[in-house]
Amino acid sequence: MTRRLRLWVLTAGLLATAALYVAACTDLPAFGGSWHPYGDRAVRAALQQHTANAVSSVNFDQRAFDTLGEETVLFSSVLGTVVLLRRTRGEKRVAPGPAEVPAALRRYGLLVLPVTLLIGLYVIAHGQLSPGGGFQGGVVVATSLHLLYIAVDYKALERIRPLGLFELADGTGEAAYILLGAAGLIAGSAYLANTLPLGTFNTLSSGGTVPLLNAAVGVEVTSAVVVLLAHFLGQALEIESEDGAKDGGREA
16 A cells, blocks of 8 residues: 555544544534533433432443443453563572561551541442442452551551452452343343342442442452552562562563
């Protein structure tokens, strides 16, 4: 393909994209207006499905298949990181030495860690009731564990972070979401359809499959963030090449 032909193809693609964009914008409600058709329908559907948090209803009920894609992106990134940052021939692990942490930082970290962990679990468990959910709460839970690295040292973090179990939990969370979607097919409906009893509105058991899918995402996100940080920290603190240099900047 010649340069001139490539430019014509590019121009045609840009013009088609611009035309579609303009056509889509013509039907948008006025900025700051009171008419929001998608929002009204989403809230109405959430209330019908006994899900108090409309955002979780959208994520895990109205467009649950899209959320599966988002979760799979994170799962795939973890898988790629594990493969790329694996220890290769000519590398060795060297345990980092103890860190000197100020007493005030140690006390503060050890005090905040359980509180942060509890908040993260609360955000996951109440995802169908209040702002938050598996994605947000999973990041909070994973971050809370790493407060031990800041407040104590790397060895202390390793003792409460069995990497193999978190890798297994990462795959389990992804598989649980997929299998819960298949339950809709077994019930004679669509994949990821909300086929479970909806329960009592504004309770932990409300929303049908929403709390289960939310919990699966919480497990996957928590484990994924822990595994990612484990491999990044391992590269920065443990992995050395044969010449004794830290190998964090090696090429994949």
